[in-house]
Amino acid sequence: MAAHATYSYDVLVIGAGGAGLRAAIEAANAGVSVGLICKSLLGKAHTVMAEGGMAAAMANVDDRDNWMVHFADTMRGGQYVNNWRMAELHAKEAPDRVRELEAWGAVFDRTPDGKILQRNFGGHRYPRLAHVGDRTGLELIRTLQDHTTYLGVTVHMEHTVIELILDNGRAAGVLAYDRERGRFHVFSAKAIVLATGGIGRAYKITSNSWEGTGDGHALAYRAGAQLIDMEFVQFHPTGMVWPPSVRGLLVTEGVRGEGGVLRNSEGRRFMFDDIPDNYKPQTASDPEEGWRYVMQDKTARRPPELLTRDHVARCINREVKAGRGSPHGGVFLDIAWIKERIPNAEEHIKRKLPSMYHQFKELADLDITKEPMEIGPTTHYIMGGIKVDGDSQESTIPGLFAAGECAAGINGANRLGGNSLSDLIVFGKRAGEYAAQHARKGSAPKVDDGAVEKAMKASLAPFERGAAGENPYKVQQDLQEAMQALVGIVRNEAEMQEAVQKLAGFNERASRAGIDGHREYNSGWHTCIDLRNLLDVSEAIARSAIERKESRGGHFREDYPDKVAEFGTFNISTKRSADGSMQVARIPIADMPAELKQVIEEQKQ
Amino acid sequence: MSQATFRIWRSEPGGGSGAFTDYTTEISEGMVVLDAVHKIQAEQAPDLACRWNCKAGKCGSCSAEINGKPRLMCMSRLNSINLDQPVTVEPMRTFPLIKDLVTDVSWNFRVKKGLKKFKPRQADAPDGTWRMAQRDIDRVQEFRKCIECFLCQDVCHVLRDHDKHEEFIGPRFLVYSAALEMHPLDTDDRLGDLKDKNNIGYCNITKCCTKVCPEHIHITDNAIIPLKERVVDRFYDPVTRLLRMITG
Numbered sequence: 001m002a003a004h005a006t007y008s009y010d011v012l013v014i015g016a017g018g019a020g021l022r023a024a025i026e027a028a029n030a031g032v033s034v035g036l037i038c039k040s041l042l043g044k045a046h047t048v049m050a051e052g053g054m055a056a057a058m059a060n061v062d063d064r065d066n067w068m069v070h071f072a073d074t075m076r077g078g079q080y081v082n083n084w085r086m087a088e089l090h091a092k093e094a095p096d097r098v099r100e101l102e103a104w105g106a107v108f109d110r111t112p113d114g115k116i117l118q119r120n121f122g123g124h125r126y127p128r129l130a131h132v133g134d135r136t137g138l139e140l141i142r143t144l145q146d147h148t149t150y151l152g153v154t155v156h157m158e159h160t161v162i163e164l165i166l167d168n169g170r171a172a173g174v175l176a177y178d179r180e181r182g183r184f185h186v187f188s189a190k191a192i193v194l195a196t197g198g199i200g201r202a203y204k205i206t207s208n209s210w211e212g213t214g215d216g217h218a219l220a221y222r223a224g225a226q227l228i229d230m231e232f233v234q235f236h237p238t239g240m241v242w243p244p245s246v247r248g249l250l251v252t253e254g255v256r257g258e259g260g261v262l263r264n265s266e267g268r269r270f271m272f273d274d275i276p277d278n279y280k281p282q283t284a285s286d287p288e289e290g291w292r293y294v295m296q297d298k299t300a301r302r303p304p305e306l307l308t309r310d311h312v313a314r315c316i317n318r319e320v321k322a323g324r325g326s327p328h329g330g331v332f333l334d335i336a337w338i339k340e341r342i343p344n345a346e347e348h349i350k351r352k353l354p355s356m357y358h359q360f361k362e363l364a365d366l367d368i369t370k371e372p373m374e375i376g377p378t379t380h381y382i383m384g385g386i387k388v389d390g391d392s393q394e395s396t397i398p399g400l401f402a403a404g405e406c407a408a409g410i411n412g413a414n415r416l417g418g419n420s421l422s423d424l425i426v427f428g429k430r431a432g433e434y435a436a437q438h439a440r441k442g443s444a445p446k447v448d449d450g451a452v453e454k455a456m457k458a459s460l461a462p463f464e465r466g467a468a469g470e471n472p473y474k475v476q477q478d479l480q481e482a483m484q485a486l487v488g489i490v491r492n493e494a495e496m497q498e499a500v501q502k503l504a505g506f507n508e509r510a511s512r513a514g515i516d517g518h519r520e521y522n523s524g525w526h527t528c529i530d531l532r533n534l535l536d537v538s539e540a541i542a543r544s545a546i547e548r549k550e551s552r553g554g555h556f557r558e559d560y561p562d563k564v565a566e567f568g569t570f571n572i573s574t575k576r577s578a579d580g581s582m583q584v585a586r587i588p589i590a591d592m593p594a595e596l597k598q599v600i601e602e603q604k605q
Numbered sequence: 606m607s608q609a610t611f612r613i614w615r616s617e618p619g620g621g622s623g624a625f626t627d628y629t630t631e632i633s634e635g636m637v638v639l640d641a642v643h644k645i646q647a648e649q650a651p652d653l654a655c656r657w658n659c660k661a662g663k664c665g666s667c668s669a670e671i672n673g674k675p676r677l678m679c680m681s682r683l684n685s686i687n688l689d690q691p692v693t694v695e696p697m698r699t700f701p702l703i704k705d706l707v708t709d710v711s712w713n714f715r716v717k718k719g720l721k722k723f724k725p726r727q728a729d730a731p732d733g734t735w736r737m738a739q740r741d742i743d744r745v746q747e748f749r750k751c752i753e754c755f756l757c758q759d760v761c762h763v764l765r766d767h768d769k770h771e772e773f774i775g776p777r778f779l780v781y782s783a784a785l786e787m788h789p790l791d792t793d794d795r796l797g798d799l800k801d802k803n804n805i806g807y808c809n810i811t812k813c814c815t816k817v818c819p820e821h822i823h824i825t826d827n828a829i830i831p832l833k834e835r836v837v838d839r840f841y842d843p844v845t846r847l848l849r850m851i852t853g
Contacts, residue, residue, distance in 0.1 A: 041656075042714060043753055044664040099734055105723035105788065107742050107749055114736030132746065138663065139749060149714075150722050157711075180703050209658040243635020249661050354750075358821075359661060362680050363637070473647035517652030521704040524651030 001456055003175070004183035009035035009154070010439035011432070012174065012189035014161055014216065017045035018137075018424030019404025019431070020195030021144035022097075026432030027193075028151040032439050035187060036148075037156045037176055039211050043145045046197050046209045047424065050137025051252035051355060052121055053129030054421035056094035060115040062126040062298060067091040069125050071596070072603030074419060076278070077123045077308050078383070078412020079553045080568055081229070084592045085390030086410040090419070090426050097425040098130045106143040108132055120257040120294065122306045123416035125282060127296065134254045134355040140421055159185065161215065162529060163455040164192070164223040164400070165447050171223075171399035172445035175455045179526065182519025184456050188447045190439035193431045194220060194386065194395075194402040199233075199537045201476075201530075203379035204484040207239055207250040213530040214537030216406035220386045221536055221576055226396045228408045228571040228587070229384030230537070231545035232554045234415055235489045237312035239378025241330035246363045248378040251333065251356060253417040255373075256305040258352050259294040260335040261287075262316070263372070264324035270331075271304035274315055279307055291341060310414045310554045313377040317489055320376065330376030336369055345369065377489055381420065382537075383411040383554060384544065387573065392434035393427055399438055399445075403431035408571075413553020462515040462528040469514015472527040479506050479534060487542050492559045499542045507535050540574040543584050547572050607632060609688040611641055613653070614695040615705050623702070626650075627691055632683055638694060639667055639678035642706070654705035662819055665754030669706050670695045675756040675817045697759040710755050716774050720782060721798065725790040741789045748784035748828055750820045753777065757814035757824060763807045774803040776814035776824050783828035786835070800836045805829070 011027040013020045016038035027034045038045065057070040070091035075082055098116065102108065108130050109117040118127045132139040148155075158179040165173050173188035196216030200208025221227055238251040256262075264270050275283050283304050284290035290303025305312065316331050326332055335353070339345035346369040350357050353368070360366045360373060385408035386395050393401045404424045411419065462469060486499035510531045515524040550564035551557050570586040577583045609632045616623030628645045639657055646653045657667040660679045667678040672686065672693050686692055700708035729736045757776035763769050774782075782799060785791050799805045808829055815824045822828070838845050 040658055040664075040666065041710065044658045044666050046659070048664045048752075049659050049661060102735065102790075103725055103733075105725070105785075105791075107737075107745050107788070110737055110739040110742065114738055115734070132749070135663070135750065138752065142749065146717070146722070149718055155714075157714075180709075209660070209664065211658065244633065245635045245637060245640045246661075355663070362662060363682070364635070365682075471647075471651070473651065477647075515651060521654035521707055522652045523646055523654060527651075 001453060003186045003452065003456070006186045006188070007035060008188045008444070009033045010189065011191050011193065011435045012037065012187050013193045013195060013432070014174065015045070015195035015197060015404070016042055016155070017047035017195060017197055017404060018140050018144060018421060019428035020193070021141065021148050022425045022428030023193045023195055023403055023432035023435065024148055024153045025144065025151060026429045027436040028153050030433065030436035032436045034153045035156065035189070036153050037159045037161060037187070039158065039160050041157050042155055043141055045141060046212055047137045047141045049207070049209065049250065050140070050421055051134040051250065052254040052257065053119055053131030053136045053418050054094070054098060054140065054425070055121065055124060055128045055416065055418035056098045056130055056422050057091060057128060058095045058098065058116060058118060058130065060111055061118040061296065064298070065126040065128060068599045069603055070094070070128065072600050073124055074410070074416060075412070075600055077414050077416040079414060079563070080412065081552070081571060081589060082412030083390050083409030084596055086427070088596060089390065089430070090410050090423060093426045094422040097422065097429065101140065101143050101425070104143050104147045106139050108139070119254065120302065120306060121417045122253050122256065122312070123308045124418065129418040131254070133351070134252045134353050136421060140424070156185070160526065160529065161219060162459050163451070164219040165451050166223055166397065167445040167448065169398065170445065171397055173447040175452050177459070179521055182522060182525070186447055186452055188445060190442040190445065191399050191401065191435035193435050194400065194406050195404045195428065195431070196406045198405040199382050199534070200379045202480065202483050202534050202538045202541070203488070204480040205239065205248040206379040207236060207248055208379070214533045216402060217385055217540070218533035218536040220395060220397070220400065220402065221540065221574070223397060223400070224576055225400060226387040227385060227540055227574045228387045229544070230382070230540040230574055231548050231572060232383035232413050233379065233541060234309055234381040234383060234554045235313045235377040236380035237309055237316050237377055238333055238375040240364065240373070241326070241376040242328040242374050243364060249359065249363070250378065250380065251373060251375050252353070255333060255335050255353060255356060258335065258349070259291065259338045260305065260333050261303070261337065262305055262312070263332045263334060264319045265326060266324055270319055271307070271312065271315060275304050275307070276311060283307065308414055309417065310556070313489060314556060316377055326374040328374050330374045332372040333375045334372035336371060381405060381415055383413065383415055384408045391430065393431035394434060394438070399442065401431040401435045403427040413555060459529060462513050462525060463519070465512065465514030467514060467516040470509045470512045472510070472513040472515065472524055472531055475506055475509045475513060476527060476531055476534065479538060482506070483538055483541070487538070487545055489556065491545055491555070491557050493546065496542050496546045500539065500546070503535060503539050503542065510535060539582055543582055544572045544574055547584050547586070609641070609683065610691040611645060612691040612693045613642070613645070613706070615653070616702055625693065632688070636683045637679055638671055638681040638683065638692065641683065642678060642694065654703070654707045656707045663752060665752030668697055668754045668756050668759065670697060675759045677754060677756070677819050680819055697755065699759045699761070699765045700755070712770055713753070713755055713758065713777065716778050717781065720774070720778060721785070721793050721795050723785055723788065723791055724793040726792050735790055737789050744827060745784050745787050747822055748780045750822055751777065751780055752820060754819060756817045756819065760813045760817050762811065762813065769804070769807060772804050773807045776829065778803070779805060779808070779832060780822060780824055780828045783832050786832065796836055796839050799832060800840055805833055805836060808833070
């Protein structure tokens with residue numbers, strides 16, 4: 001069997017969300033040939049759904065902000081298991097990356113003196129998020145997409161990568177298929193950038209699009225790369241809970257940034273009940289002070305609704321479990337109440353949160369300017385992923401780079417809202433830059449025909465089994481149910497061991513999955529291929545979570561509810577061993593330089 | 606729990622012959638057309654082709670014609686549709702069919718490549734940044750809400766009925782051009798292209814595009830008509846032409 005077509009590039013980027021596009025731009029600007037593969041049409045990646053904004057210490061709204069405050073906020077949010085070098089670079093470089101977007105045509109909201117406006121968000125000490133209403137992701141992706149259009153990057157839309165192929169231990173190319181015809185294509189490249197996003201589809205309730213099946217994580221893992229921190233999955237506190245068909249869809253943190261408050265069924269603003277000690281000095285002591293913060297009073301501290309996402313999600317979970325939830329199993333998020341405080345509140349809400357207004361009106365038949373929303377936690381983001389070098393974004397496989405959500409490090413145990421969009425552009429740029437450098441130095445790799453042949457054959461096996469095989473949609477649904485129930489927002493040893501057992505069963509069923517019909521745009525077949533990746537990342541999440549016997553950031557264990565200092569000194573890695581089984585190990589975190597330690601100390605005051 | 610029937614377009618590979626097939630499935634509160642299609646895919650027709658991503662009206666992937674009207678499947682609530690009759694779901698008819706509900710929209714990406722890109726003026730401040738007033742960018746921000754669902758292209762009679770894809774860029778790219786032309790920082794001039802290459806004159810402002818826009822962009826009133834006015838002022842207004850001749 002031969003592939004339909006072969007292509008050769010200096011740099012091959014897989015994924016066309018914010019990180020992939022930014023990497024492609026940087027590599028193209030460096031003068032090397034660039035190919036870009038994406039599973040969907042260009043401009044449809046999950047980045048488009050990002051709402052709140054991108055965090056960058058530009059100090060346009062509050063001149064006390066700078067990279068050091070942003071760095072300290074990020075490290076505190078990540079509970080100090082972050083890759084400190086990435087957190088440092090991110091805080092330092094994000095403002096330039098945002099300004100660059102404006103030079104490429106992005107139109108951010110403005111301050112009264114005409115600068116880029118910045119808004120409040122959870123975990124950020126000062127208003128820091130450059131934004132466009134609540135459709136910042138669309139602005140980001142469209143700007144990068146349009147800029148890429150003129151750079152000579154070859155885009156292969158609606159192509160899915162099946163396997164990553166190495167040549168003597170370094171990245172050499174990939175086997176992919178196109179959705180339209182189901183034909184195989186072989187791409188060889190001197191350097192490959194993975195920018196494939198997240199893993200949300202491993203869970204039943206998620207804010208992620210269908211594409212979030214952990215492809216980059218799994219491709220790198222199967223090729224022998226090291227993954228780290230896979231236990232750190234972020235459950236965003238505010239997803240829609242009603243009606244059932246929209247369950248999980250994101251309700252931006254911008255709602256709370258603009259003054260939205262959380263209440264239980266008794267009408268109590270419960271976030272004031274439980275403020276963690278390390279956040280007490282920066283949190284409002286009463287609703288009055290919280291409101292002044294929303295109104296950008298520099299002497300006020302932020303309301304507890306803007307504490308980190310893990311904490312808010314668990315508080316909501318607690319209220320629901322205690323029987324104080326909303327009728328459909330969430331709690332209430334109310335922005336309509338601000339009419340008590342400001343004139344024209346209705347217009348204000350529509351202008352600040354147009355996308356949310358639209359989403360609730362159209363999908364839940366609810367007017368958020370008049371009524372509270374019902375919300376609850378939803379699987380949103382994975383802090384863990386491919387282990388990379390902080391400066392170059394190169395993985396443990398030479399020539400293989402990773403950026404964005406599929407790369408790990410910057411966020412540690414928990415990501416602050418708004419740090420994702422800036423992560424994409426800061427590290428997308430770096431990955432593109434270093435991948436181009438690597439490609440310039442390297443010789444053309446050889447893509448092994450035998451490996452390609454084997455991967456093609458394996459991927460067609462579901463057709464041989466036909467309709468008599470397991471229904472891949474059903475296996476995926478069962479996997480999602482199991483991960484939701486057993487490796488979710490609150491975890492314990494027994495349930496996670498049960499999950500690992502179940503995963504073995506799902507793996508077995510997936511290997512028996514069958515599909516009818518032709519190869520052309522066959523969603524069932526595509527689900528069979530996605531399943532393999534979902535199963536690999538699910539196992540990595542479960543095994544890493546079992547290994548971390550403490551609670552930290554996005555990882556909460558009811559059998560080990562406290563944070564343990566020792567666990568703050570290492571990351572947990574997963575790697576494929578020679579026999580194909582998953583190896584879990586603890587790898588020490590490098591010592592932080594004295595000047596960065598000092599920054600953190602100074603910012604604690 | 607009740608049942609509803611969906612009359613879905615199924616085609617042979619390559620987009621050749623095709624026909625409607627009826628699928629009856631259970632529906633529940635809050636479902637949208639895309640939920641029903643997914644349910645049918647999972648339970649009855651695993652190889653049914655359907656393009657979608659976000660299911661939140663933000664990516665513009667799941668465009669289709671529902672009961673004959675161009676709409677996003679993810680934003681079409683079943684409780685707003687008469688379910689006594691089968692609900693027809695078919696692909697956008699302006700673009701070549703790939704399979705079932707999926708069409709080849711690559712023409713749109715080629716059109717964008719042919720348009721002049723954003724070209725900003727020199728920075729306003731020594732640090733290389735610009736200053737813009739919110740009131741000056743409000744109208745551009747309206748156009749930048751576009752999610753590229755291409756429903757406006759689907760319904761545009763110049764493209765749909767007269768097949769002028771090679772001569773006319775369609776409402777989506779008139780909005781795109783308007784966003785650039787009205788961008789406070791942009792310095793390029795696209796009016797000549799709009800008149801001669803993109804044939805803005807073909808649009809006879811029937812407003813069909815505006816009616817189907819899921820983002821509620823005032824495509825005709827705020828983008829196309831102002832662009833037409835600029836083209837008229839530049840190329841057809843005798844007073845302006847005379848003034849230009851005098852002033853150079």
